[in-house]
Amino acid sequence: MPERLHPVKKSVLALAREIPLHEVTHLQIAERAGVEISEVLEHGATSIEIAEAALDELLAYIEEELAVISANNTNEFSLVAESHRMLLEHALDQAPVYLSSTDGRLWRVMTSRVDALLERRIEFHPARLPFTNPSNLEKRMLAAYTAAGTVAAIETWLRSGDTDDLDDAVTVIFAGAPEWLFDATR
Amino acid sequence: MTNSDEATRLSIFTTVLEHARLAPVDDVPLEEIAARVDTSVDEVRRYGASTHEILHIAIADMLTALADAHEIIVASDDSPIAAGVDAEVAILSHVVEFAPVYRAESSRALWRTLTQLLREHLLGHLRADPSSIPLSSANDRDVQMLAAFNAAGTTAAMEVWLQNENSRDIEEAVGVIFASTPQWWLTPGR
Numbered sequence: 429m430p431e432r433l434h435p436v437k438k439s440v441l442a443l444a445r446e447i448p449l450h451e452v453t454h455l456q457i458a459e460r461a462g463v464e465i466s467e468v469l470e471h472g473a474t475s476i477e478i479a480e481a482a483l484d485e486l487l488a489y490i491e492e493e494l495a496v497i498s499a500n501n502t503n504e505f506s507l508v509a510e511s512h513r514m515l516l517e518h519a520l521d522q523a524p525v526y527l528s529s530t531d532g533r534l535w536r537v538m539t540s541r542v543d544a545l546l547e548r549r550i551e552f553h554p555a556r557l558p559f560t561n562p563s564n565l566e567k568r569m570l571a572a573y574t575a576a577g578t579v580a581a582i583e584t585w586l587r588s589g590d591t592d593d594l595d596d597a598v599t600v601i602f603a604g605a606p607e608w609l610f611d612a613t614r
Numbered sequence: 615m616t617n618s619d620e621a622t623r624l625s626i627f628t629t630v631l632e633h634a635r636l637a638p639v640d641d642v643p644l645e646e647i648a649a650r651v652d653t654s655v656d657e658v659r660r661y662g663a664s665t666h667e668i669l670h671i672a673i674a675d676m677l678t679a680l681a682d683a684h685e686i687i688v689a690s691d692d693s694p695i696a697a698g699v700d701a702e703v704a705i706l707s708h709v710v711e712f713a714p715v716y717r718a719e720s721s722r723a724l725w726r727t728l729t730q731l732l733r734e735h736l737l738g739h740l741r742a743d744p745s746s747i748p749l750s751s752a753n754d755r756d757v758q759m760l761a762a763f764n765a766a767g768t769t770a771a772m773e774v775w776l777q778n779e780n781s782r783d784i785e786e787a788v789g790v791i792f793a794s795t796p797q798w799w800l801t802p803g804r
Contacts, residue, residue, distance in 0.1 A: 532726060539770075558793040565778050566790050569771040573794035576770030577763035580729075584762040588755040600756045603748050604763030606794050 435461040436471045437482035441525055449475055449528040479525055480537050486522070487541045490514050508610055512578070512598045515542070519586050526586060535579055543575035549609070556608050574605050625651045626661055627672040634673075635711060638718045639665045666720065673712065673724060677731050680704055702768070702788045705732070709772055710784065716776055725769055733765035748798045767794060 439460035443452045452475035458465045472478035493514065498507050515538070519526055526534055550557065550567050559566060581604055585597045602610070629650045633639050642665045648655045662668035683704070705728070709716050716724060740747065740757045749756060768791055775787045792800065 531722065565775065565781070569774045569787070569790045570794050572770040572774045573767035573791065577767030580762040580766030581759040584759045585755065588758065590753075590755045596756075597759070599749065600752075600759045601763070603798075604760050604767075604796065606796050 433482065433485060434471065436463060436468050437478060437485065440475055440478045441482050441522065443475075444479065444528060445524045449479055449525060451475075476533065480534060483522065483525065483534060483537045484541070486518060487538060490518060491541070491545070505610060509598050509602070511545075512601050513594050515578075515582060516585065516591075516594050516597055519582050520591055523586055526583070535583055538582070539575050539579045542578055543571055546571040546575050546609075556611055558606075558608055570606075574609060577604050622651070622653060622657060623661060626653075626658055626668065627675070630665055630668050631672050631676075631712075633665075634669050634715045637714050638720070639669050639715070640718065640720055669715065670724060670727070673715070674727050676708065677728060680708060681731050681735050699788055699792075701735075702791060703784055705768075706772060706775075706784045706787055709776055713776060716773075725773060729765050729769045732768060733761050736764050737761040746798050746801055748796075764795065764799060 436457060439457045440449075440452060443449075443456055443460060454465050454468045454475075457468045457475065457478070461468070468478070472481055490511075494507070494511050497510060501507055519538075529535055547567065550571055557567075557570070562570070578601055581601050582597075585591060585600075591597070626647060629647055630639060633642060633647075644655050644658045644665060647665055647668070648658045651658070658668070662671055709728075715721055737758060740761055741754075744752060744757060747757070747760065752760075771791050771794060772787070775781050775790070781787065
């Protein structure tokens with residue numbers, strides 16, 4: 429786990445490996461992090477809110493890593509495969525947290541991040557889109573489909589328990605996405 | 615359940631659904647539903663602890679009926695594209711009919727129910743005929759991932775579409791969802 433993650437956020441993610449996330453109290457977080465309860469409350473009103481913020485920050489670090497990798501690699505397909513692999517590794521690493529999400533709330537943190545990435549990709553490659561002059565609504569729908577689909581596939585993969593082969597899972601995620609999105613010839 | 619019970623249940627569900635077509639029902643008390651149906655609050659409470667809960671049960675019933683109806687369409691239609699269009703138009707028509715409910719902040723559970731039903735439906739089709747899956751060897755986990763991808767993607771695109779107050783053209787929305795869907799879903803088994 430990145431050192432720069434705040435001790436309160438680290439503590440919530442660590443406690444979720446020991447007890448169900450919704451049962452984690454502010455007192456437990458404060459004791460684990462070595463801070464006052466008032467400081468815990470600055471990070472969120474509930475353990476789930478703090479976990480959401482922690483996961484969002486971890487996903488932001490993944491984006492930073494991807495930006496560094498992409499500076500040295502122009503093969504788009506391998507970059508997207510790498511981003512899928514990093515999301516799968518992250519989900520596996522934080523499995524106790526994500527699997528505690530019974531209402532899909534924590535998965536929506538990942539969906540938001542992937543959605544924003546896809547919206548940028550769609551803006552950057554207008555020639556790939558299956559329509560000419562798509563409206564903003566159409567572009568948002570196209571991004572939303574692949575973002576929610578990708579994350580649902582990752583959740584299904586994680587819940588299956590059959591998580592040894594990341595490359596295999598990456599191949600399945602590519603198969604679920606529209607072909608035009610990664611068509612570098614357009 | 616007796617015929618009388620069934621008639622009361624139907625009246626309660628119909629009243630709640632009629633209300634939901636016009637506005638969110640979260641603040642509608644059970645007393646108001648009871649008065650409209652001309653029954654007791656205790657009787658209404660048998661079907662849910664709140665109007666919101668009754669609405670979710672009623673809509674889940676409708677979605678199950680939609681899925682069953684689509685099974686009949688698929689069984690009588692050789693074209694997966696035509697069957698897919700029929701299904702998506704039916705789902706979007708349902709979502710538009712209950713737009714105030716699906717637009718409400720409290721609709722998260724309903725969208726999940728919709729996604730889950732669609733996922734089960736797609737999973738059944740892929741398991742019955744996996745020949746169109748573009749993977750050299752797909753195990754059941756892969757099939758589940760692909761069904762989950764399509765179902766979650768479809769309902770997410772619908773949700774974005776519905777959030778736009780000017781969204782009216784269902785056929786156009788289906789066109790965007792189909793453009794988002796990989797083509798192998800829309801081609802007959804190989």
